[in-house]
Structures are given as structure tokens and as C-alpha cells.
Amino acid sequence: MKVVVIGAGQAGLSVAYYLRRFELVADEDFVMLDRAPGPGGAWQHRWSSLRLGTAHRVNDLPGMAELGLSFDTADRTLPAKQVVAEYYGRFEEHFDLRVRRPMNVRSVVNEGVDLRVDSEDLTPQPMEELKAKGFFGRRRKTFEEPAVPPAPRHAITTQFLVNATGTWGSPFVPYYPGMADFAGRHVHTSDYADVEDFRDRHVVVVGGGTSAIGFMLELEDVAAGLTWVSRRPIDWLDRQEMDLEGASAAVALQDEAARSGRALPSIVSGTGVPKSRRIAAGIERGLLVARPMFDRIEADRVLWDGGEGGMARADAIIWATGFRPELRHLSPLKLREKSGGVTVGQGAAWSDPRVFLAGYGPQASTIGANRAGRMIARQIMAML
């Protein structure tokens, strides 16, 4: 192979579009792998009540206009997960991107001149085949023998790797004393499925970004008790919409960290939170007023100053505390610096010119991912 792209979200599709559309690589020299069952990148996993327009703006993929599609005019009554999955699916088909899925990349290894991408095929194995292989109705001979057969493995060697694996698979939850003693549910944004799971429950929402605010608004009439806490004061903006393009200070902070190999800062700490009409009304009626972070968790409550600063009952704690880049499978390449991040400039990994990180740091928005596509495809073209 000449190019392997891992991940078919906005970033991976954008790179693939530029590589394939302008015939920089032939069919047989290019492959995209994604571990999810269908199109949509991380969007396919998001909760059903999330609509386009309640998060930030979702930018169209390059070339999407050719299909007569735009997220700006998409149906906002439908779940965002459904719309994005459908549009990405049509995009893949139209540009013949042939994503291989569900293929989970386990590791990328340096093989001298080339890189080796090791993946496993997560397609459920048919019952009949498993029976034929004798996986049912027999005793395991040894303790080490797996109860279910391992997924079939594949290895691909490639000249260049574009890693576009996003962050959804790497949720971040900060540590607080007493976490393990909590008798209720810890729920991260990535596990949030349905507001009904919290009906008549006491819920504490942690986080200062759009997801936390969205959860507060959804839970208002459902939860028995609702508390919002944020690790830093909310930086409310006077405008109504997040202008990701204009959030240049936040993007610059991300870029600075990526270029110097530091761990990436939280995006929301640099952008602030716009006050849409819905949010402004929530602040007005006292719902969206965040308390400072609690400092201890007990079985059924969270406490401030060990209880002296008050407490709030909790059956569930929703951690809307963000994500980290999903790069575990790249660890054999030793790209990570001692300072905690990977040094990346213009989408290219500084320590290995064969490796590109699309959607990383300053590119971690749909508009940034589009830019990454063009930037990375150009660099690959120059080196091929």
C-alpha cells in the first residue's frame, strides 16, 4: 500500500477525498479502516436527542456540495447521529472510498522502510462457523484457551499512515477522592444514551462545555434533583453561536501545544461558551449556574470542603469532562514526547515523516478536519 487511513470520521474522509478525488493514489494503493459498524465517525455513537444546531456548526465535507448535501440545510428534527451517518455514507459511496469496517487497528509497527498496520476484523462471526470450529458444546482444554475465538487478524504494510482516529474512544474522567465508593452510576459523555435513564434520579453534571449544558437542559424536567459543577468558572460569550473558525485563540493554543509535543489543552477553556437563546433562558431561570467543583464523593452524595461547604445528593454523576486523542495503537512508534503529547505540525508527526495525524489538536473540529485533509494530501503527494 501507499497510504492507509485509520478512521472514517470527518478528518479521515476529508484526507481520503483529496487523495482519491485528485487521483493521487490508485485504488489498489489505498485503504481506509474503521472499527465502527457503519459510517458517521463518532457521530454514530452520540446520544439520540443531540441535534445538529444544538452543538456547534458542523461543516460540510469537501466535495459534499456535489452530492447536493449540506449540514446547514439538513433536517434538524432528526438525531444528528442519523443525519451525519447518512451523509457520510452517501459521501463514501459517491467518491468510492470503500472503507473496510469493522476493522479495529490494534497497532502500527515500524518495519524499516515501511509501516505495518495490524488490525482485527470485528465482523460478528456466524454461529454456524463457530459451531463448526467447535467453540460451543465442548469443554475448554486449558484455562488459557479462549471461550470465544479471537477476531481474524490482518496485517497491511504501507508507505504512509494517516491516523484520523478522533477522541471518542478515549474518554477522560478526572480523579476525585471517594469515586470508587460511589454507589450510583458514573456516566461519561460517551456512555450517555437517553435522558429517561435519569428519570426521578438525583443527578450531578460535571463539566463546563456544550455537552454538560445540553445535559442540564435535557434533565431539567426529568431528574428529581440536578446539580451542575464545573472545574473552572464558565466563560460565557455574548454571541449566540460558536464561531469555530473565529475561535482563533483556542485553535492557536492547540497548535502551540501540538507543535511543542505537549498534552493538548481543553478546547472549551480557550473558546468560551456562546449564549444561545435557550442557554440564556436557562441562566435566567437559575438552571445554568455552575457550582465550583466538589472535593469528595461518598456513596450517595458529593461534598464541598469535606461537607462543610455543603453537599448534594447523587444517584448518578455525569462526567462531561472531555476526551483525549485516541493514539494507543500508535504506541509502538514511540511518537509520544516526555511532555505528554505528540509533536505535530501541519498534520505531520515530527519524529516520523511517514505518519500524519488528521483531526489532532488545532484540527479537532469539523472545519479543522477539512483543512487537515487538504494539507495532509498535499504533503503525501509531494513525497510520493
Ligand code: FAD
Ligand atoms: P471521529 O469522528 O471520532 O472519527 C474517528 C474514527 O476513527 C471513528 O469512526 C472511529 O471508529 C475510528 N477509529 C478510532 N480508533 C480506531 C482504531 N484503533 N481502529 C480503527 N478505527 C478507529 N465539532 C464541530 O465542528 N461541530 C460540532 O457541532 C461538534 N459537536 C461535537 C459534539 C460532541 C458531543 C463531541 C464530543 C464533539 C463535537 N465536535 C464538533 C468535535 C467533532 O466531533 C470533531 O471535530 C469531528 O467530528 C471529529 O472528526 P474526526 O474524524 O477527527 O473523529
